[in-house]
Amino acid sequence: MSSVMVSSSEALIAVADNILNSIADLNKVEYNKKGRKYRFVNNNFQRIREEDKHLIICPEDPSLNLSSISAFYILYNINNGEILQQFPDFCLSIIGVARKLEMEKWNEVENSSVVHYNNARFDPMVIKDLALSYLEDYEIQPRHIEMGLNLMLCAKLNFLHTDHHIGTKLEGYYMKHYVQDYYGPEALESSDVLVALKSFVHWGNIKGFLYKLDVPNINVSQELIDNFASFPEPSAELKASVYDRYPSGTSKYSLIRKSIDILGDWKYSKLIPFPTSEEYDLSWLYALCHDIETDPIRYHLRSVAKGMCLEPVNLTELTNTHSHQVKSLLELISLIINIFHDTGGEFLLQNSKIPKLTNKLIESNKELYQTLLGVCDGIDNYEEKDWDSDDIVIRLGGEDDDGEHKHTLFNVVMDMRQKYIDDYE
Structure with missing residues (x-):
């Protein structure tokens, strides 16, 4: 050998x-x-995604009109193409925007939702004549482009807030509003429209669309900025809705601060003793919420995976750091709402993150539970005598005496609000 x-x-x-x-x-x-x-x-x-949902493009040869034909092909394969006749304006919005995505380079990078013709696993050109005939009968107008781009913007807002563009049903106030306003209530309930949107909304470049919505600190290249320079300005309403909800992965922090704020405004909050131990400290929570509201994309669940920003926060580490404090504050919120009456926070108990008032919860917070029960009994006694809330607060010692700043729910919340006063304007 x-x-x-x-x-x-x-x-x-x-x-x-x-x-x-x-x-x-x-x-x-x-x-x-x-x-x-x-x-x-x-x-x-x-x-x-399913291969028949890919948008197929060939930007170097626009004469093929490939994106339009590809979009038509996808619509044509939904429930035998009934959607094309039932909701023509909706279909023209999708086909028109598909063309704009290809021509203006607003499309998602080539991955599992947008592919080049050379790499496609099916050929939409087999129905080229049918697609072009449809576009002759139903002409794409500028309003169709505007409508379709707004739907795309709404889907990217959904992604920012929930980590998915479209759920098992239409989600997001503006998405539902625009679908109904543009195409009628029937479109809002149509399963075919939902299926079409599930394909369509993934074709737009996530970074580019969020950048145009003025989400701060999106990691965009100069090339992407140049490509989106021709993108029509989104409405102020849609831009403002960026801050309607916290980014995906941070809802528990929003829930705790919202709950604390609501309870802090309750008429008897000056009577609620607020625990002084470290696990109930609110400084970290309000600082974190301020940072999330200032720079939401850093805290998105998939900022790392999608390279959405340069310095994404590791949400797992954040959770591990504050897990004990989160647990303690959620339990405190549950105790207050369940023990007292008409706090204004009863609806919060519908949220699964707030624990139910069980024997286990009571046992693990025995001293605090008994203290709150005593305050509740005192309030009830005076309410039965028809005292008004201001007099009850004074009677039970909720007002400051001799300049003393009592550690109550009201005072703790007001201190935090004063520190982050700009967040409440």
Whole structure:
């Protein structure tokens, strides 16, 4: 048996070829998780949507009109294409925006929702004549583009707030508002419209659309900024809605601060003793909420995976750091709302994050529970005598005496509000 000697350079070339072949093989690797398929694309495993939902583009040859035909193909394959006749304005919005995405380079980077013609696994051109005939019968107008872009913006807002563009039903106030306003109440209830939107809303570039909504500190390249320079200015209403909810992954912090603020405004909050131990300290919570409201994209659940910003916050580390404080504050909120009457926070108990008043909860907070019960009994006694709330507060010692700043729910909340007064304007 003879061996063949090779030079160092030849050996290095062989190793390099082997690595390149491995990478090529990796690009073909797919795996399934929880019913979803993922493929290695752009140096990352990305979810693969059904292939008939891909927007297929060929920007270097606009004469093909490929994006329009591809969008038509997708609509045509929804419930035998009934949507094309039932909701023509809706379909023209999707087809028109698909064309704009390709021509203006507003589309998502090539991954599992937008692919180049050369890499497509099906050919939408098989129904080219049918698509062009439809577009002759139903002309795309500027209003269709405006409507479709607004739907796309609404979907990106949904992503910011909930981590998904479209749920199992239409979600988001503005998404539902625009669908009904543009296409009628029937469209709002149509399963075909929902299916079409599930494809359509993923085609737009997430970073670009959020950048145009003035979400601060989005990690956008100069190329993307230049591409979106021609994008029509979103309405002030949509831009403002960026701050309607906290970004996905941070809702528990918003819930706690909202609950504390509501209870702090309650007429008897000056009578509620606020625990002084460290786990009930509110400084970290209000500081964190201020930072989230100032720079929401840093706290998004998928900022790291999608490279949404330069310095994303690790939400797992954040949770681990404050887990004990979060638990203690949620339990305190539950105790106050369940023990006292008409606090204004009863609706908060519908949120699963706020624990139910169980024997276990009471036992683990026995001293605090008994203290709050005593305050409640005192309030009830005077209310039964028809005393008004101001007099009850004075009688039970809720007002400051001799300049003393009592550690009550009211005073603690007011101190935090004063510190972050700009957040309440």
